[in-house]
Amino acid sequence: MLGKLSSTLQRYISATSCRSDVLFKIHPTVCEALAEHWPVVALESTIITHGMPYPQNLSTAKEVEEIVKAEGVIPATVAVLEGKVHVGLSSDELDFLASSKTTLKVSRRDLPYVISKGLSGGTTVSGTMIAAHKAGISVFVTGGIGGVHRDGENTLDVSADLTELGRTPIAVVSAGIKSILDIGRTLEFLETQGVCVATYGESKSFPAFFSQKSGYTSPYNVLNSEEAAELIVSTHSLGLQSGVLLAVPIPDEHAAAGQQIEDAIQAAVKEARLKGIRGRDVTPFILHRVNELTEGQSLRANIALIHNNALVGSQIARALAERMH
Numbered sequence: 140m141l142g143k144l145s146s147t148l149q150r151y152i153s154a155t156s157c158r159s160d161v162l163f164k165i166h167p168t169v170c171e172a173l174a175e176h177w178p179v180v181a182l183e184s185t186i187i188t189h190g191m192p193y194p195q196n197l198s199t200a201k202e203v204e205e206i207v208k209a210e211g212v213i214p215a216t217v218a219v220l221e222g223k224v225h226v227g228l229s230s231d232e233l234d235f236l237a238s239s240k241t242t243l244k245v246s247r248r249d250l251p252y253v254i255s256k257g258l259s260g261g262t263t264v265s266g267t268m269i270a271a272h273k274a275g276i277s278v279f280v281t282g283g284i285g286g287v288h289r290d291g292e293n294t295l296d297v298s299a300d301l302t303e304l305g306r307t308p309i310a311v312v313s314a315g316i317k318s319i320l321d322i323g324r325t326l327e328f329l330e331t332q333g334v335c336v337a338t339y340g341e342s343k344s345f346p347a348f349f350s351q352k353s354g355y356t357s358p359y360n361v362l363n364s365e366e367a368a369e370l371i372v373s374t375h376s377l378g379l380q381s382g383v384l385l386a387v388p389i390p391d392e393h394a395a396a397g398q399q400i401e402d403a404i405q406a407a408v409k410e411a412r413l414k415g416i417r418g419r420d421v422t423p424f425i426l427h428r429v430n431e432l433t434e435g436q437s438l439r440a441n442i443a444l445i446h447n448n449a450l451v452g453s454q455i456a457r458a459l460a461e462r463m464h
């Protein structure tokens with residue numbers, strides 16, 4: 140139908156449906172894809188700025204974009220650059236984020252400060268969801284989301300990702316919740332927030348990032364990308380303002396190191412507590428230490444599962460776009 144519209148009208152639709160403004164910059168390719176109802180997948184950038192060491196952070200960010208493109212989907216990596224929220228980054232912008240040592244970790248509460256000071260940062264799951272939703276993107280792929288930290292019932296260290304999932308209608312594709320977190324309490328909190336949680340595939344166990352099974356039962360399952368798309372469509376049809384969490388178990392061939400990584404996580408969590416690491420520094424500290432303790436095994440597994448999530452998430456975005464036509 141769009142093909143029949145005049146090019147002037149098409150440009151008008153692109154411009155208006157993108158809602159780019161002074162604070163909010165949507166990359167032209169992403170803009171065009173959205174206007175044409177082409178599938179788009181949002182990607183976060185705290186994983187680049189705080190989740191992985193250089194240069195693997197950069198290579199992974201670029202590989203993930205390539206995987207998405209190979210599925211015929213447009214990638215839109217989200218970040219804040221000099222006080223502006225960007226949806227879709229150039230190669231130079233990815234290079235900058237990956238190598239800069241001054242970027243901040245930007246979740247919902249950080250956005251006003253970072254914008255007002257003209258600073259730059261990687262957006263967390265929470266920050267990315269806000270930008271992706273504003274741009275009109277429905278599917279967002281990442282590695283792992285934040286959760287209720289162990290001992291969270293005392294510290295109240297509960298990731299803003301969970302409350303964001305409760306109030307922003309985006310489908311987040313992840314490999315479940317890391318066992319650096321309290322998985323049981325995280326699932327309870329998600330239920331309270333009204334987040335529909337489903338594991339991708341047949342496994343009854345909710346996945347724990349590095350391991351296929353957490354020991355906690357998954358509330359629901361979706362067996363393929365069509366079922367996942369149907370679930371997302373239902374959220375939209377109901378007008379729910381809450382998100383969907385789709386958990387994709389780590390592929391078999393990369394799950395082998397699971398137990399060794401688990402042991403390192405136990406040690407790193409203890410170390411973080413002894414060192415008095417708090418708040419936003421906890422997750423990056425533990426990720427870094429686990430990678431050291433496992434001599435890079437956790438990073439390799441992390442990269443492998445993100446690649447897989449990008450593939451699955453792109454297939455879901457495609458199924459969703461087909462469903463909407």
Ligand code: PSU
Pocket residue numbers: 183185186187189190191262263264265282283284285286297298299300317418419420422426
């Ligand atoms: N888990 C990872 N890698 C990451 C993160 C989580 O395996 O990089 C990042 C994500 O951006 C997530 C954030 O949104 O950490 C959660 O941080 P916190 O626990 O401080 O809310």
Ligand code: MN
Pocket residue numbers: 296297298299418419421
């Ligand atoms: Mn926290």
